[in-house]
Amino acid sequence: MHRYDDQTAELASAVIAYAQERLRLDPAPLDAPLSPAELAARAGETVTPDGLGGAEALRLFDEVLARACISTDHPRYLSFIPAAPTRAAVLFDLVVGASSIYGGSWLEGAGAVYAENQALRWLADLAGLPRSAGGVFVPGGTVGNLSALVAARHTARARRSARAAEAADSTSVPPARWSFVCGEEAHSSLAEAARVMDVDVVVAPSGTSGRFTGAALAAAFDGLTGDQRAGVFAVVATAGSTQFGLVDDLRGLAEAAGERGLWLHVDGAYGLAAIAAPSARARFDGLELADSLIVDPHKWLFAPFDACALIYRDPVLARAAHTQQAGYLDVLGSGDWNPSDFAVGLSRRARGLPFWFSLAVHGTRAYAEAVESALRTTAACVDQIRARPCLELVGAPELSVVVFRRLGWTPAQYHAWSDRLLRDGLAFVTPTVHDGETLARFAIVSPRTTPKDTELILDTMLADPGPVT
Ligand SMILES: *Cc1c(COP(=O)(O)O)cnc(C)c1O
Secondary structure (H helix, E strand, C coil): CCCCCHHHHHHHHHHHHHHHHHHHCCCCCCCCCCCHHHHHHHHCCCCCCCCCCHHHHHHHHHHHHHHHCCCCCCCCECCCCCCCCCHHHHHHHHHHHHHCCCCCCHHHHHHHHHHHHHHHHHHHHHHCCCCCCEEEEECCHHHHHHHHHHHHHHHHHHHHHHHHHHCCCCCCCCCCCCEEEEECCCCHHHHHHHHHHCCEEEEECCHHHCCCCHHHHHHHHHCCCHHHHHCEEEEEEEECCCCCCCECCHHHHHHHHHHCCCEEEEECCCHHHHHHCCCCHHHHCCHHHCCEEEECHHHHCCCCCCCEEEEECCHHHHHHHHCCCCHHHCCCCCCCCCHHHHCCCCCCCCCCHHHHHHHHHHCHHHHHHHHHHHHHHHHHHHHHHHCCCCEEECCCCCCCEEEEEECCCCHHHHHHHHHHHHHCCCCECCCEEECCEEEEEEECCCCCCCHHHHHHHHHCCCCCCCCCC
16 A cells, blocks of 8 residues: 555556546536435445455546536636636646645745745735745635634734733733624625634624725724723735625725724735736735735635635734644744744645745746736626626626626526536536625636636526526
């Protein structure tokens, strides 16, 4: 099992040939899920006392399992947030897997951590953060948001204790509840972070713009009781909301947060990729004032799952919150850059390496151009919608998410249309719900998604889908 023998050599050729074939497909078939019963009938029991052997296990994956997984990098996969990894990034993911690198500490993974930090540096520079900024690649935006908020609360708690000690104020009690403030369009992962941390969420109304502003933060914060205000430890801005791709008023929020001594975290899991695009950079004015930010390279920065870049203005504060202490960890020098010091988690895959490799191979200019490409396709799609009288835009897209209605359709008709697109292998476009209304939504990240693709999908909406069964 652990020796490289003839059988392993055969398996290596087969696995590499499979990977190569998958990379060559342009596009790979969209595919679709199967029910547990269908999969049981086709794949049967795969874990057996004697093993299936490499050829059979790979055949099962190729012919049954892989075909029951939607290809998230298909150019007409426009649901949720699609994936669009570069070939170089995917190839290097194979290398990372083969290399048994422990990415949690400098002692064990120095070379990998150095390279990951260069990729983080590129993002921190684009964001306008100081040279001392830094962080870690975590599995996704959910863990990134949670880790940043844990660091923010830790910092607030430490400052409070320090103030109490300074004042020799033994009566100083912690606030009854900790909380953070965010806008209405904040991602669901923030409610999850609040549940995990057992803190409250103060949701500031977005008004008609759909954006969380400095004025809304001031009104929400100043309207709290004194004890509630004492428990607010952070403000979360969204830079590219998942539903509409809207960017909050970062400068206004940074100023209002700064005046109130609050940590500003920017959730840019999807949208912050657009800081790489010169045409969109101005939308992120004020980002340079953030205390922490996240962006997922597995969304719009062309890396495979799973990678979220989590960056802190002052990594020392994050280290104080996240470093694990134990006798068996003592050897990890506290002066070293240990990625596990900056987030929830200890052992880690060097998951930033595929992103780094692709950046190193192609250069940052190619990234700027690839992000611009999705913005151009989005603009073309907007024109296509405006040219079709039965379609109506819901708001003007700010980044690369387009939300629109098909006049006259019921929710069931949207769902029947979406199901049919997937069944036909044409596209994967799920409806969304906003203010109780079912709508169509495209999220565009891939440079392989062209105006021809969006037009093809829009044309399937012209005819009535007929009675829904
Ligand atoms: C996708 C997304 C997240 C969650 O990121 P995961 O990588 O899926 O955990 C958080 N915030 C926003 C704005 C997102 O779009």
